[in-house]
Amino acid sequence: MRIAGPSSSARKARAERLAPYVLVAPAVLIIVALRLWPLALGVNFSFTGDGELNGTPVGLGNYLELAGDPLFHISLRNVGLLVLLLPLAVAIPGLLATFIYLRVPGHRVYRSVYFFPAVLSPVIVGAIFNLMLGYDGPLNSLLGSIGAGPVDWLGDPGIAMFTVVGVHVWATFGMALVVFLAGFSTLDSSLLDAARVDGASLRQSIWHVIIPSLTRTIQFVFVTTMIGMLTSMFGLLFVMTSGGPEGATYLPEYYIWHQQGQMNRPALASAASTVLFVVMLVVGLLQITLLRRAGRQD
Amino acid sequence: MVAALAVAGCGSATRTESPPGQAQQKQQKLVVWDWKSGEPVAAAYIEQAKADFAKRHPGVTVEFVAQPFDQYYTLLGTAIQAGKGPDVMLFNGGGQIRDRADALLSLDQYLAQDKSRLAGWDAFSKDGKVYAAPVTLQGHPIYYNKALYEQAGLDPAAPPKTWSEFVSGCAAIKKATGAACFALGNKEGFGIQFFLSGLGSGVLTPQEYDDWIAGKRDWTSPGVKRIFELWKDAGDKGLNNDGANSTAMFTDVFRVFETGKAAHIIGLMSDIGHWNDFKEFLPPDKIGVMQAPVVTDGATPSLPYDGGIGYAVAKWTKAPDLAADLVRSLTSTGALTAFYGKAGAIVSDTTIDVSQAGPAVATIASGIKSGKPALHVALSSKTLDLMGRLSQQLLSGSTTVDKALEQLAASDRKG
Numbered sequence: 001m002r003i004a005g006p007s008s009s010a011r012k013a014r015a016e017r018l019a020p021y022v023l024v025a026p027a028v029l030i031i032v033a034l035r036l037w038p039l040a041l042g043v044n045f046s047f048t049g050d051g052e053l054n055g056t057p058v059g060l061g062n063y064l065e066l067a068g069d070p071l072f073h074i075s076l077r078n079v080g081l082l083v084l085l086l087p088l089a090v091a092i093p094g095l096l097a098t099f100i101y102l103r104v105p106g107h108r109v110y111r112s113v114y115f116f117p118a119v120l121s122p123v124i125v126g127a128i129f130n131l132m133l134g135y136d137g138p139l140n141s142l143l144g145s146i147g148a149g150p151v152d153w154l155g156d157p158g159i160a161m162f163t164v165v166g167v168h169v170w171a172t173f174g175m176a177l178v179v180f181l182a183g184f185s186t187l188d189s190s191l192l193d194a195a196r197v198d199g200a201s202l203r204q205s206i207w208h209v210i211i212p213s214l215t216r217t218i219q220f221v222f223v224t225t226m227i228g229m230l231t232s233m234f235g236l237l238f239v240m241t242s243g244g245p246e247g248a249t250y251l252p253e254y255y256i257w258h259q260q261g262q263m264n265r266p267a268l269a270s271a272a273s274t275v276l277f278v279v280m281l282v283v284g285l286l287q288i289t290l291l292r293r294a295g296r297q298d
Numbered sequence: 299m300v301a302a303l304a305v306a307g308c309g310s311a312t313r314t315e316s317p318p319g320q321a322q323q324k325q326q327k328l329v330v331w332d333w334k335s336g337e338p339v340a341a342a343y344i345e346q347a348k349a350d351f352a353k354r355h356p357g358v359t360v361e362f363v364a365q366p367f368d369q370y371y372t373l374l375g376t377a378i379q380a381g382k383g384p385d386v387m388l389f390n391g392g393g394q395i396r397d398r399a400d401a402l403l404s405l406d407q408y409l410a411q412d413k414s415r416l417a418g419w420d421a422f423s424k425d426g427k428v429y430a431a432p433v434t435l436q437g438h439p440i441y442y443n444k445a446l447y448e449q450a451g452l453d454p455a456a457p458p459k460t461w462s463e464f465v466s467g468c469a470a471i472k473k474a475t476g477a478a479c480f481a482l483g484n485k486e487g488f489g490i491q492f493f494l495s496g497l498g499s500g501v502l503t504p505q506e507y508d509d510w511i512a513g514k515r516d517w518t519s520p521g522v523k524r525i526f527e528l529w530k531d532a533g534d535k536g537l538n539n540d541g542a543n544s545t546a547m548f549t550d551v552f553r554v555f556e557t558g559k560a561a562h563i564i565g566l567m568s569d570i571g572h573w574n575d576f577k578e579f580l581p582p583d584k585i586g587v588m589q590a591p592v593v594t595d596g597a598t599p600s601l602p603y604d605g606g607i608g609y610a611v612a613k614w615t616k617a618p619d620l621a622a623d624l625v626r627s628l629t630s631t632g633a634l635t636a637f638y639g640k641a642g643a644i645v646s647d648t649t650i651d652v653s654q655a656g657p658a659v660a661t662i663a664s665g666i667k668s669g670k671p672a673l674h675v676a677l678s679s680k681t682l683d684l685m686g687r688l689s690q691q692l693l694s695g696s697t698t699v700d701k702a703l704e705q706l707a708a709s710d711r712k713g
Contacts, residue, residue: 052400071687134550135541155485155544157694238368242486245543246690261372263679264397266379 039277046270054267062271072272075250078161079279082229082251085165089225093173094218097180098206101187111181118174122232125171126239130154133163157248160241164249165229168236172228176221183217223287230280252276327359328617328624331374332388334607336364343637351627358620374398385615386624389430391421391605393679402429403611408622416629416646418605420671430608431629432646433637434568437603438496438672439587439662441573443477443580446561450474457588461500461528464591468537471561479537481560483551484693485544487686492547493529494685495602495672496564500590501525502673504598511671517707524593526692526699533693543690556580567644568606573658574642582656589665601665602672605646681709 049058066072096114100107117125132139133153140150153163191213195205211218234253241249243258250258252272260269334340348360363384365373371394377383378401389395395402404427413419418432444454450471458464468479482489499507502521509515516522532538539545539554552571555563556579565571576585589599609628611621627633634645638652644662652663674682685706691697 051397054400130546133544135544150540152541152544155541157690157696160544244485244487244687244690246694246696247687257372258683261369261375263683264371264375266375 042270043274045267046274048267050265050267058267062268063275065268066271066275071247071250072252072255074247075252075255076275076279078249078251079230081161082165082233083226083283086222086226086229089165089169089173089229090176090218090221092169093176093221094180094214096173097177097184098210100177100181101184102202111177114177115174117171120171122171122235123239125167126236129163129167130240154241155245157246160245161249164233164236164240167240168229168233171236172225172232175228176225179221179224180214180217183214187213219291223291226283226287230283252279326357327361328386328615328621329384330360330362330386330388330609330624331365331370331377331384332362332609333365333367333370334388335362337641339641340637342640343633346636347624347628347630347633350630350632351624354623354627355620360624381614383614384612385617385621386609386611386628388433388607389422389610390607391418391430391432391436392675393677393682395422395429395608395610396424397679399424399427399429401613403613403615403618403622405429405431405611405622405625408619409626412626412629415631415649417648417666418603418608418646421604421606421675422608422610430605430610431625432605432608433629433634434606434643434645435603435666436569436606437567437601437644437662437669438492438564439567439601439658439665440496440562440590441555441565441576441658442562442586442588443555443558443560444584444586445580446471446475446477446558447586454586457586458591459589461591461593465537468561475558475561477558478539478554478560479562480532480539481551481555481563482532482538482542483545483547483554484542484686484690485546485550487683487689488547489542489551490529490685490689491674491682492564493532493689494525495674497528497590497593498525498673499600499602499670500597501528501593503594503596507600507670507673510673511676513676515676515707515710517703517710521594523699523703526703528593529689530692530699534695538693543693552576567603567662568641569643572642572644573656573662582658585656585658587658587661601662601669603644603666603669604671604675606643608646677710680712681706684709 046062047057047059048054049056049061093114096110100111100114104110131137134140135150135152135155139153144150151159154160187210191209192205195209200208230251231253233251234257237243237249237251237254243250243254253276256269256272256276259265259272335344344362351358351360374383374387375398378398389398406428409428409431412431416432418435419428421436422428422430422432442454442457447454447457447467450467451474452467452470458467465479471477472479482493484490498510501524502510506516506519506521510522533542539551539560545551545554548570551563552565552575554560555565556576563571565576573582573585573587589601592599609625611618611625615621629646631647631649634647635650637643638645638650642655644652644659644666648666652659674685677685688697688702688705692699692702
C-alpha cells in the first residue's frame with residue numbers, strides 16, 4: 001500500500017475542508033443576491049425621502065411618519081384582528097372535515113363542493129361577493145324578506161373587515177380541509193370504534209379522540225392559515241373594499257401598495273414593508289418555536 | 299442580516315439620472331404608455347394621431363403600450379424610480395401629474411402654437427411650467443333624469459336654480475317615483491370629490507372660489523364649511539341612494555342613475571360616466587345638465603372642469619423633440635375629432651363642433667368658456683385621500699364637520 005507524502009495529504013485535507021463551502025456556495029450566493037441584498041436595499045431605501053427629497057437620507061423620518069399615521073395603525077390593528085380570528089378559520093375546516101370523515105350523508109358531494117372555491121381567484125371571489133353583499137344585493141333582500149333590516153356589509157366600518165375575512169375563509173378553507181382529511185387518514189380508526197363501543201357521544205369523540213390524535217395536523221393548518229391570511233388578502237381587499245370604508249379594512253400590504261402606487265411615496269412604502277417584514281419574522285419565529293415544541297411532545 | 303443592513307445603511311438606492319439627449323438621429327422608436335390605446339373607442343383616435351405623426355416623421359416607429367389603469371401609476375412609479383421607461387406617457391391632470399413633475403420634461407417651448415387652440419392647461423402645469431398637453435377635458439356637470447322630472451310633475455326644461463328649489467324638487471320626485479335625489483358612490487371616497495366640485499360654485503363666492511384655486515384655502519370659512527354640511531345633510535336627510543359608502547364610483551353608481559333609481563348624478567365629462575355612457579339606458583333627450591344650485595347669495599355657478607388626461611414627455615427620453623412632436627400629434631385637431639366622435643369625450647380642442655350630439659353636450663360645451671377649474675383638483679392626492687375617508691365618516695356619523703375640516707386644513711397646509 002502506497003503511503004501518500006505529507007504535501008499531497010495536506011492538499012487533500014485542504015480540499016476536503018473547502019469542499020463543503022464550494023458545494024453550498026451556489027445556494028448561498030443565490031440567497032444573498034436574490035433575497036438578502038434586495039432586502040438590504042429596500043431597508044436602506046426606507047431611510048431616504050420621497051418626492052423632492054428623493055435619495056436624501058432622512059433618518060428615521062419615514063418610520064416616525066408611520067408611527068403617526070392613523071391609517072397604518074389601523075392596518076396593524078387589523079393584523080391583530082386576523083390573529084384573533086385564526087382559531088375560527090382553523091375550526092371551520094376542521095369541523096367540516098370531521099363530518100366528512102364520520103361519513104355524514106352526502107359526504108362525497110361535500111368534499112368536492114367545499115374544495116371548489118379554493119380554485120377561484122380572489123378577484124373573481126371578490127366580484128361575486130360584491131354583488132351578493134351589495135346594499136341592494138340578494139343577501140339583504142333575503143334578510144328583508146325575513147324582516148331583518150339591511151346590513152351594509154361592505155360599507156359599515158365595524159362590519160366590513162369581518163365580512164372580508166369571512167369571504168377569505170370561505171374561499172380558502174378547502175385547502176385546509178384537504179390537509180385535515182389527509183390527517184384523518186392517519187388516524188387509528190380502532191380508537192374511534194373503541195370510543196363508540198364505550199358509548200362516547202359525538203362531542204366526546206371529537207374532543208377526546210380526534211383532536212388529540214390530530215395535534216400536528218391542526219398545528220400545520222394553523223401555520224399555513226396564518227400565512228395565508230397575512231399575505232393573500234390583498235386581492236379581496238382591492239376588489240371588495242379598496243381599504244375602506246373609513247380605512248377600516250387596511251392591511252399592511254394594502255397600505256404599502258397604496259403609498260407606493262397611489263400616493264407616490266415609495267420610500268415610505270419601503271419603511272412600511274420593513275415593519276411588515278419584522279412583524280412576519282416575529283410571527284414566523286413564534287410559529288417555528290411552537291411547531292418544534294409540538295414535535296418534541298410526539 | 300444585521301451586518302448587511304448596517305453596511306447598506308449609508309449607501310443610497312436612488313434613481314440615477316440618465317444622460318441628457320444624445321444621438322437623436324439614431325433613435326427611431328418612441329414608446330408611449332397609457333391606459334387608453336387598448337380601448338376600442340380610442341382606436342380611431344390613436345390611428346389618426348399615428349398617421350399625423352408618421353407624415354411628419356416617416357422613419358420613426360411609435361409603440362403604444364396600454365397598461366391596466368389599476369396598475370398604471372404603480373408601474374409608472376417603478377419606471378420613474380428606475381429613471382427609464384416610456385418616452386411619452388399619459389397622465390390624469392392635477393395631483394397625479396404634479397406629484398411626478400420632477401420626472402417630466404417642461405413642454406412650454408414645444409407647445410406654444412397649441413396654447414390657444416386647446417383648453418385645460420392648468421391641470422397639467424406646475425409652478426408656471428406646462429408638463430403635458432391636454433387631450434380631454436374632465437369636469438363634473440350635474441346630470442339629471444328628465445323622465446323622472448316629468449313623472450314628478452316638474453318642468454324638465456327648467457331645472458331648479460336654488461338649493462331650496464332643488465331639495466323640494468327632490469322631495470316631489472321621491473314621492474312620485476321613489477327615486478333618490480343623488481346617485482352617490484363613495485366606496486373609494488371619490489364621491490366627496492365630485493360633490494365638492496359639482497356643487498362648490500353654488501356655495502362659494504367667485505372671490506372665495508378663485509382664492510381656493512390659487513392656493514389660498516380657508517377651510518374654516520363659512521362657505522367651505524357649508525359645502526361639507528350639505529354633504530352631511532344630504533346623507534342624514536336621505537337624499538343619497540342607500541349604502542353610498544359601499545357603492546363603487548365608476549361601476550355601481552352610474553348604474554343607479556341609468557336605471558332611474560336616482561334623479562341626479564354629479565358625473566364626468568370624458569372617459570366614463572358621461573352623457574355618452576348613459577345613453578345606453580337613457581336616450582340623449584332624457585338627459586339634462588344643470589348648473590350647480592345656488593346655496594348662498596352672491597355665488598355664481600360655473601362648470602367645474604380641468605384638463606382630463608394629457609400626454610407628457612419623460613425627462614429621460616433620448617429624443618425630446620421627437621417625443622414632444624408626438625404629443626402634438628396626439629392633440630391634433632384631426633385626432634381629437636376622432637376621439638370625440640367615437641368615445642363621446644369632451645376633448646380639449648375648442649375648435650371642434652359638438653352641436654350635433656344632443657342637449658346635454660350642448661349645455662356642457664356652452665359652459666366651457668365661463669367654466670373654472672374644479673375645486674378638488676387643486677388639492678394634493680394626500681389631502682384627497684384623507685378627504686375620502688373623512689367623507690365616509692361624515693356619512694356614517696363617526697365624525698363632525700368641524701373635526702373633519704380641522705384635519706383637512708392641517709393636511710392641506712403640509713401640501
